[in-house]
Amino acid sequence: DAGVIQSPRHEVTEMGQEVTLRCKPISGHDYLFWYRQTMMRGLELLIYFNNNVPIDDSGMPEDRFSAKMPNASFSTLKIQPSEPRDSAVYFCASTTGTLFAFGSGTRLTVV
């Protein structure tokens, strides 16, 4: 298995633009998580899905953030409009229960 796949690896965008981050979980994993890593806050959970259904989105910072999981093999995290303070590394992770597998992350820079 290729592991959790995230795209793009790097994204540079201008303030106000829409940004879409993508994630393909490991096949068979029924949980998918989106995390954001910043120097100030470390790794913080944004939202997670179980069997494609959002379970807890209390970590999503604002209405500008939205996440979808249309099927078991794909999820998106969208920021619209993006702001400089959204600059961070965004990680996707998947699991069947105990062990979480993380993608390599998307480094987002909003200028």
Next chain:
Amino acid sequence: DQQVKQNSPSLSVQEGRISILNCDYTNSMFDYFLWYKKYPAEGPTFLISISSIKDKNEDGRFTVFLNKSAKHLSLHIVPSQPGDSAVYFCAAVNYGGSQGNLIFGKGTKLSVKP
């Protein structure tokens, strides 16, 4: 309110010595704890874990200790090697409840000097 705390943002250790990374938590419902290791430009990778019913788990050079009464766990690396230099995240989860998500600490950057 941070449920998982790593109060030391960085730690520097000489090669061959012991590295001790600490983690405190506030939620007594956590029943499983994990340590993840992260190199620059990579996602976190699983290192070692411990169930709340145990107080120690060992895997090679890595040992995790859990003190439930103090709500404290620690990761020991003996002997430390330069390749261990990375950011280490402590994480906790409540599998027995409805919360299946990992809660992470902010991480501790370990530097092992040759």
